[in-house]
Amino acid sequence: MEIVVRSQGGASVIDLAGRLDAHQSKHVTQMLANTVAATPRVIVNLKQVHFIDSTGLATLVRGMRQSSEKAGDLVLCDLQQPVRIIFELTKLDRAFHIYASEQAALQALQ
Secondary structure, X not given: OEEEEEEEOOEEEEEEEEEEOOOOHHHHHHHHHHHHXXXXXXXXXXXXXXXXXXXXXHHHHHHHHHHHHOOOEEEEEXXXXXXXXXXXXXXXXXXXXXXXXXXXXXXXXX
């Protein structure tokens, strides 16, 4: 899993690439916690994530909760179809704000 954190328009953007699964979730959990502590407005760009399992979903839910506790918001963008299907099947598409593009997510956070 590749993780890149960058600042964009007053928010932190976390670009993830690869599989977001039980083997990678520890790294993502730590990165989310550090990022939310610095900037509670977070965009997780999943454009290059081609697989997510229940541990990966739990990691994102935990990050969303941490962001909310700091009066921020964690949103998702650029989901590939296989990942989007998992969100729909688990009904987590109702819990997260999901945007088609990073630009749309940035506009929503402002």
